Amino acid sequence: MSGSAPNGRRPVSGADVCVVGAGPAGALVADRLAAEHEVVVLDAGPRFDPADRLERQERAIRPAYDRPDVWDGDDERDAHSASGDRFYPLNHARVKGIGGSTLHWQGMVMRLHEDDFASGSERGVGPDWPIDYGEVRPYYAAAERELGVAGSDDNPYAPPREEPYPMPAFAPSYSDGLFADACEALEIDMHSVPNARNSERYDGRSACVGYGTCQPVCPAGAKYDATVHIERAESKGATVIDRAPVQRLEHGVDRVRAAVYATPDGTEYRQTAEAFVVACGGVETPRLLLLSDSEHYPDGLANESGLVGRYFMDHLFAGTGGVLEEPTRQNHVGFLTSESHQFYDDADGEIGPFKLEFFNYGGPSPVETALSADTWGEDLLDRLRQDYGTHVGMGALVEQLPREDSYVGLDPDRTDDHGNPVPDVHWTVGDRALRTIERANEVQEAILSELGAEITWQVGPDDTGPAYHHMGTTRMGTDPEESVVDPRLRTHDLGNCWLVTSGAFPTGGAVNPTLTIAALALRAAKDVRTSL
Amino acid sequence: MELTRRDAAAALAAVGAGGAVAFGVDRLRGDGSDGPDASGQDPPAEARLRETFVAAAEVLYPSEVSGIGGFVEGFLEGRLGRRDHADGIRAAVGALDDRAVSWYGERFAALAVEDRDRLLREIGADTAEEDPEGTTAERVRYYVVNELLLALYASPTGGELVGLENPQGHPGGTESYRRGPK
């Protein structure tokens, strides 16, 4: 299948819906609509052959390859700028191609907490969402079924749920047991992690077999990725065109008319449709709108508010690790089995929400160490034995608030392989997030000390980095002057255009975003259907 | 610790050899020897590759492991099924042999173990960063040294040497991460 494209990548006539972007957001919308409507999906990247996944896994392990190489990142196609105080490593934070960034993702999926929908009212900072948890709740349940989530109802801090997870949770790891003793002494609750990863066979896909390279590639297909819904949409009749980057959206005053896309042989085509769903993620979606400026929309399409690209947020990472004087059995699998949300809802104006993660892959992976060591034979084995075996590590995700001076814009001085100005991720982080990182570090240190660990590394406010969750850039709201999309993700300015991405999030909370993206995508799909 | 042909199959399954996995392993099971393959041909070039790889593994692997010959041959056979990769392996082995002949007067596999070790270090393969398109040192690191280290340490037997029976790259199931130390 790889490399082939239907009808020479020509547009489909009489299309009802054109979806731009084949990550989970676009794939879920396409799947929901494909049975009843003519759906076309355009994606900038290629369709990857599933048979190549082991080779990609080898790239993940071998030092000759950088992370973006695993999924064929291309420096010219993916050129970007980062003019903010903090560099933003955009190409480590996404994948272009059928399946989108879920090809690379970790696959931890939780619901936002109830207070996350009302940060302004409950925590005294940031905007409230225009919808509350209750409105999203049934879509969360549906999203968990679609992605296939293994989880357990053992998190006392999670929002209420109405039904069990589709699959049982993965059992805790050996090292979780070590942490559990320390946490009990400190009265910190640990609980399972919902994973979009099969703990048993699900939906025709294999159970996890423990390759341990989940991020950036699962050769078994046990980790959910959006090729699942792309293939399902195709089986219902959708047309999916790969290597078809949309250059701009042609429009009138209140409707999008066509998506103009390029193909590998240099031809440009126009895909017309009744409805357009832009699902290019939280960076490329605002970029496409800004590239589609016109006389009527001189600041970018759907940008009467002036907010397209504004309020860029990511989650920040805080981490601490060390070594024990006993074996800790790390690096068998590439996913997490325990977290703590105990401190999450203490959030206020001073300290943001954060969640704590207990690693199953603390310390080096012996095979990776071996491939970059400067020795071999006995020496190497001695070194591997010294390096591996006693590490423990903890992570945390921390919320950052939306700020006007954190944004995605266009860099007029730099163009991509099609001559379009590249996205400039101007990322700025405020003091509340930095204080929260410090707080997370304190809790991590307390747990590791209780565990008897010698602390050997820490990622704190000075060297924190992003978790690769792009939020805020096409904010959702009811007031067209204060937001870009309405609560069903339809643009205020154009009646037939939806922006289905985490760009819609008014605030980010501190849980990984994709389950919420999926829930909002299912909700938006319903609105698209009603409009047709 | 004994390396087996099953370990070779496991190492191949970890790093991928496409259709060649089944082919290579069946074929090895069929005759189990270094003799001619099913087509009745055993081109000297292929035999030379195998010898060189086994000779290199004797340097690169710790003395605790035995059964290197069968393991390396099984692994290599699968890897040669990937055409571009196989070309890279052949070129790197050719370069290694050229150096062996001009510096030590004999091809790599014919040298004493200590000389093989010395030669690999003199080439710079110990400190080089692997690069499939790089200098001789970087290509020998990529196609010979790291090829063999990857085979060993992504296999369960190699992992066990370090205390990790389900190393990264090996589909060793979802039990081992829960078990405590032996």
Ligand SMILES: Cc1cc2nc3c(=O)[nH]c(=O)nc-3n(C[C@H](O)[C@H](O)[C@H](O)COP(=O)(O)OP(=O)(O)OC[C@H]3O[C@@H](n4cnc5c(N)ncnc54)[C@H](O)[C@@H]3O)c2cc1C
């Ligand atoms: C390393 C890593 C780990 C992660 N771990 C987690 C995790 O554990 N849990 C979690 O919830 N999230 C995680 N994420 C984030 C998650 O991957 C994203 O939230 C999710 O994939 C976003 O879905 P999306 O469909 O909006 O965008 P994407 O998945 O990014 O897909 C967008 C698609 O749009 C296409 N596109 C872009 N521009 C154009 C254009 N102009 N024309 C046509 N197509 C275009 C791209 O090619 C791409 O295929 C992780 C991300 C990374 C990188």
Ligand code: SF4
């Ligand atoms: S450990 Fe990760 S990579 Fe391996 S099968 Fe499970 S989900 Fe896939």
